[in-house]
Structure formats: C-alpha cells, structure tokens
Amino acid sequence: MRDLTEQLIELVRRTSTDLSPDVQQTLEQARAQEDAGSAAQSALGTILENVELSRRNSTPICQDTGTPIFYVQHPAGWSTRKLREQIRAAIVEATQKSYLRPNAVDAITDKNSGNNLGDNAFPTIHFEEIEGDELIVDVMLKGGGCENVGAQYSLPNSQLGAGRDLAGVRKVVLDAVQKAQGQGCAPGILGVAIGGDRGSSFYASKEVLFRKMDEKSPDPQLAALEDRLTAEANQLGIGPMGFGGKTTVLATKMTGLHRLPASFFVSVSYMCWAHRRRRMIVRGEEVIYE
Amino acid sequence: MKQLTMPIGDDAIRDLKVGDPVLLSGVMITARDAAHKWMIETFVKKTREARGDDLDVYEAIQPLLNGGAIYHCGPVVAGLDSKQYKFVAAGPTTSIREEPYQGDVMRHFKVKAVIGKGGMGAKTLAACGEVPGVYLHAIGGAASLIAQTVSKVVGVYKYDFGVPEAMWVIEVKDFPAVVTMDSHGGSLHAEIEARSKRELDRLLAAML
Ligand code: SF4
Numbered sequence: 204m205r206d207l208t209e210q211l212i213e214l215v216r217r218t219s220t221d222l223s224p225d226v227q228q229t230l231e232q233a234r235a236q237e238d239a240g241s242a243a244q245s246a247l248g249t250i251l252e253n254v255e256l257s258r259r260n261s262t263p264i265c266q267d268t269g270t271p272i273f274y275v276q277h278p279a280g281w282s283t284r285k286l287r288e289q290i291r292a293a294i295v296e297a298t299q300k301s302y303l304r305p306n307a308v309d310a311i312t313d314k315n316s317g318n319n320l321g322d323n324a325f326p327t328i329h330f331e332e333i334e335g336d337e338l339i340v341d342v343m344l345k346g347g348g349c350e351n352v353g354a355q356y357s358l359p360n361s362q363l364g365a366g367r368d369l370a371g372v373r374k375v376v377l378d379a380v381q382k383a384q385g386q387g388c389a390p391g392i393l394g395v396a397i398g399g400d401r402g403s404s405f406y407a408s409k410e411v412l413f414r415k416m417d418e419k420s421p422d423p424q425l426a427a428l429e430d431r432l433t434a435e436a437n438q439l440g441i442g443p444m445g446f447g448g449k450t451t452v453l454a455t456k457m458t459g460l461h462r463l464p465a466s467f468f469v470s471v472s473y474m475c476w477a478h479r480r481r482r483m484i485v486r487g488e489e490v491i492y493e
Numbered sequence: 494m495k496q497l498t499m500p501i502g503d504d505a506i507r508d509l510k511v512g513d514p515v516l517l518s519g520v521m522i523t524a525r526d527a528a529h530k531w532m533i534e535t536f537v538k539k540t541r542e543a544r545g546d547d548l549d550v551y552e553a554i555q556p557l558l559n560g561g562a563i564y565h566c567g568p569v570v571a572g573l574d575s576k577q578y579k580f581v582a583a584g585p586t587t588s589i590r591e592e593p594y595q596g597d598v599m600r601h602f603k604v605k606a607v608i609g610k611g612g613m614g615a616k617t618l619a620a621c622g623e624v625p626g627v628y629l630h631a632i633g634g635a636a637s638l639i640a641q642t643v644s645k646v647v648g649v650y651k652y653d654f655g656v657p658e659a660m661w662v663i664e665v666k667d668f669p670a671v672v673t674m675d676s677h678g679g680s681l682h683a684e685i686e687a688r689s690k691r692e693l694d695r696l697l698a699a700m701l
Contacts, residue, residue, distance in 0.1 A: 245514070249632040249638060253636065253637050263581065266566070266567060266582035267584075267636075301569050301570075305657070317655070317656075348610070374697050377697065385611055385682075438696065445611065445681075446673075446681065475633070475634060476634060
C-alpha cells in the first residue's frame with residue numbers, strides 16, 4: 204500500500220489556506236447584494252481580501268483550524284490502520300508547518316497536546332469501503348466558534364410551537380439561526396439533519412456540509428425547504444458578523460434519517476463563512492485535488 | 494476611519510460611537526479563556542494563591558493593560574522552536590465566553606479596549622461606561638489579513654496555557670475593527686438581537 208502522508212499534508216494545506224471556489228463565489232455574490240458602504244459590505248470585503256491573501260501566502264484562512272474531520276472512502280484491500288497512521292502523521296506535519304494551529308486540548312487535564320493529536324476522535328476519521336478502485340479522502344476543518352452555536356432540538360417543542368413535521372423543522376432551524384446571531388462568524392452555511400438518534404443526527408448534519416454550495420437535496424420537499432430557510436434566515440437581518448445586513452446564511456443543506464417512533468431530532472450544524480472542506484482522489488498513481 | 498493608539502486616553506474613548514470603524518496601533522495583549530480565569534482568580538477575586546511566575550507576569554502586564562487593549566485571539570504562531578515568533582493567522586475568537594470576567598478585568602487593570610468577535614453582554618457594557626472603555630469587533634476569520642497588521646511579537650507570557658491560550662504581547666499597526674459597544678451604553682449587538690427576535694416571532698407566527 205502506498206504511503207500518502209505527503210499528499211495528505213498537501214490536502215490539509217489546501218483546505219486550511221485555499222477556500223473552495225464555490226464558497227468564495229457565494230461570498231462575492233453576497234458582497235454585491237449588500238448596501239454600498241454598509242458595515243456588512245465592508246465585512247464581506249475584508250473577508251474576501253483575507254481569502255485572497257491566505258491563498259497567495261499559503262497561510263490559514265482562519266487561525267481556528269478547528270477539528271480536522273476526515274471521511275475516507277477506500278476500495279477493498281486498503282489498510283485503514285495504516286491510513287489512520289498516515290493521516291495522523293500528516294496532521295502533525297501540517298501543524299509544524301503552521302497550516303494548522305495546535306488545537307487538541309485534553310478535557311480532563313486541560314493540556315494542549317501541541318501537535319493536534321488527541322484521542323481517536325482527534326482528528327476525527329471515518330472509514331467506509333466502497334466499490335471500484337479509487338480512494339477518496341474528504342476533509343473538513345470545523346472551527347469552534349461556529350460549532351458552539353450548533354443546536355439539537357427534540358420535537359415537539361412547545362415553546363416554539365414546533366410539531367413533528369417539516370413545518371416544525373423550519374421553526375427550530377430559524378430559532379437556531381436567531382440564537383446564533385453573528386457568533387458563528389456569519390454568514391454561515393447550515394447543515395441540518397432530521398431524525399436519527401442524537402449521535403447519528405449530528406454526524407449527518409456535518410456530512411451534508413460536504414455538498415457543493417449550489418447542490419440541492421435530491422428530495423424535492425427538502426430542496427424547497429432549503430431554499431426557503433436560507434431566504435427566511437436572511438430576513439432576520441443579523442448580517443455578516445452580526446453587524447446587520449441581508450446575508451446571514453449563504454446556503455442550507457438538509458438530509459433525512461430514519462428515527463425511532465419515540466424520537467424526532469433536528470440537528471443543526473452551523474458552518475462559518477470559512478467553510479474549509481476539500482477532496483483528494485487517488486486513482487492508481489494519480490492524485491487529484493478537487 | 495478613526496486612529497487609536499495604545500495607551501488610549503479617556504477622551505478618545507468617549508469620542509467613539511457604535512458603528513465607527515477604527516484602526517488600532519501600538520501594543521496589545523492576547524487573552525482568552527485561561528488567561529481571564531487566571532487574572533480573575535489570582536488577582537481580582539484572589540480565590541487562588543499566586544504561584545510560579547504569577548506575580549512577575551502581573552507586574553509585567555499591568556502597565557501594558559493600563560489604558561491598553563485586550564485581544565480575544567488564539568493565534569497560529571510560527572517559530573515556536575526557535576522562539577523567533579511570527580503571527581501567521583490571528584483573527585478574533587468568540588468574546589462572549591469572557592463575559593463573566595471581562596468587566597472586572599477592565600476595572601482592575603483599567604483596560605480601555607476589548608477586541609474580539611460576536612459582542613459581549615450587559616456586564617461588559619456596564620464596565621465600558623465606568624472605565625470608560627469600548628468593545629471593538631474585528632472580522633472573524635480574517636486571520637491572515639489581521640496577522641499582517643502585527644508588526645512584531647514583543648513577547649509571550651503563560652506559554653504553558655498552550656499556544657492559543659497564552660498571553661502574547663504584540664505590536665500592531667492599523668489593526669482594523671468596528672466599535673460595536675461604546676462607553677455611552679450603545680450596543681449594536683443588543684440592537685440586532687432584539688430586531689432579529691421580533692422578525693423571528695413574525696416568521697414563526699406565519700403559516701407554512
Ligand atoms: S467560526 Fe469559523 S471563521 Fe470564525 S473564528 Fe471560528 S473557525 Fe474562524
């Protein structure tokens with residue numbers, strides 16, 4: 204099995220320093236929509252300037268390089284133990300090179316490990332065996348500020364008048380956006396999972412954030428709700444950084460899971476504008492960075 | 494665009510109103526969760542005894558904080574091994590976590606400007622009125638851009654808190670921010686919060 208440590212370091216570098224074009228494009232559109240001379244427009248201007256600068260200098264877009272979350276899809280025959288070792292080695296090296304900030308803090312002793320390695324969930328790595336002969340590595344850097352404003356609701360919620368249906372889902376998602384204010388570095392991207400248990404629900408709400416910015420849910424009902432939620436969240440007027448303005452949410456991504464008859468969870472993962480996620484595909488000798 | 498230089502005088506602070514863009518220059522100190530807890534417990538409330546280098550650090554930071562600025566930031570720093578420190582990425586972190594401490598830290602050290610993101614609450618706003626001081630909002634995530642305004646890393650205290658939590662003394666030139674809480678009781682955050690709540694209630698009352 205080939206050693207991919209170098210390629211993984213490059214993947215992390217790109218993720219941390221080079222914002223995906225689809226995210227940048229929505230930020231540019233948002234800037235064009237805000238009132239000329241407003242604090243909102245100037246915040247978006249600074250954000251875009253920073254994106255360019257980070258790309259040019261190969262420095263982190265944001266200093267909070269978050270929890271590195273990997274989703275690895277591998278053909279039969281790959282050793283996930285070796286892949287895990289390589290990913291962990293790449294994380295240490297990327298931290299050395301200042302692409303990542305040392306972010307792994309032991310919750311009991313309060314000690315920062317200094318090299319971004321913690322327990323088995325830091326970095327978080329999910330493996331899945333797939334058909335075919337391509338290895339696909341997706342990585343997301345999920346910052347703490349936006350992670351802290353994520354929320355999980357158990358429906359029904361009488362306070363919000365939210366029942367166990369899509370109308371109820373709409374209400375709690377809007378509530379989560381209002382509670383987040385600018386704290387998660389608005390404008391954000393919403394990952395929403397409906398159903399599951401508490402764990403699988405949050406997991407799915409993150410996974411759905413890998414979709415392209417213009418990619419809609421394959422379920423027409425959810426696709427319509429995604430658009431509606433983005434539009435209504437923007438009516439809240441929270442704006443970039445919570446300065447007020449038209450852009451609070453750039454996109455909403457939704458997915459449904461099976462649930463127990465007794466449970467109806469809605470999980471909202473809030474992703475800040477610095478939506479750092481990238482993909483690498485290994486096809487024989489070839490390595491492609493998307 | 495208003496220019497502010499640390500140490501900042503009372504008149505300059507009173508002159509600032511919510512919405513004013515500013516450019517900061519001079520020396521500031523980064524401090525976040527561990528540093529605020531440490532300052533409050535060891536020197537303000539004195540519920541924890543000073544130990545190790547605590548008193549030396551206190552003496553060193555006191556003159557810098559008097560009229561100075563605290564920056565809520567956990568930077569990416571290069572040169573950790575050689576101690577030739579350089580800020581690579583240094584955007585603001587969420588400020589509200591310091592709400593239980595910030596007002597008392599401002600009063601104790603006479604801190605005039607608190608810089609971060611997301612805004613703070615009533616306790617800090619009250620301290621802004623008394624000290625007087627302001628809360629300045631930097632652009633969250635604009636880490637490479639802000640790092641370029643850091644012309645020099647003067648030193649670091651409490652390195653054992655970890656790189657993000659340590660107290661970095663930095664010299665900045667034209668560090669950009671916006672006043673979102675002023676010394677006259679104004680808070681953009683309280684305003685936006687109330688307005689968005691009204692809009693939320695309206696949306697929730699509507700039929701799907
Ligand atoms: S929320 Fe995102 S952009 Fe804001 S500080 Fe955290 S990681 Fe950076």
